[in-house]
Amino acid sequence: MYRFPSQEWVDELVKIATSDQELREIGKTWTYGGVITIMEPDEKLNESWKAFFLIDKGEVKEAKIIQDEKEYNAAFIFKTTYSVWKGIVKGEVDPIQAFLKGEIKVEGNIGILMQYMAFIRKFINVLTKVPTRFPDE
Template structure:
């Protein structure tokens, strides 16, 4: 069972997303890559977890786990999304709504947020796919 957050978890999630026809259909036409930062929190996550994701044709074409948030500068992602570990965990568990998290700035998005909000109608697809990934959270 992969630990969240980790390279193993990210690669397992990518494999599930890339194998799901509904997710692929929902992602078609998307433009822009993502820099994701799961911020460290005392007693929960000791160091930031950072990943760069490049979608293409509804699939995750490339995933890189990086050592530091500043490493994202090399990629110049269209979107940088960051939040404390507990917010990301809540998103995965379904206790945090992604739209509400963006609007309340619990999930901080650098980049044009409008296309992300327009695609939120697909959030249930993502939740369904990621729910199939058995996850052990690092703070449990």
């Protein structure tokens, strides 16, 4: 089990994503580069967390915990609270519905993002495969 959030959790996510042929196939035309995820503190965990994922043609080339998102070139930034990220990782929260309800803030070209909805859904599916333990459980 890997603590969420942590670098070990990110590393395991990359291992699972790298071995997923379907993910690579669906995302093979992704050439937009990096994605940053930001977890903001909430009532369940008073901790913030930022991660950078460099994605090229459906493969995660680099993934790491970062301090300052301004130091990275990211096509998209996804920002929400610990509770929403936890729900996504557990497969209990649909990130598309969370976005539509304003629970996830997205910076970047939404039109491009919509073109890659199958890739995003598959990547979310991969997130749920990481054996995860949460600090509030």
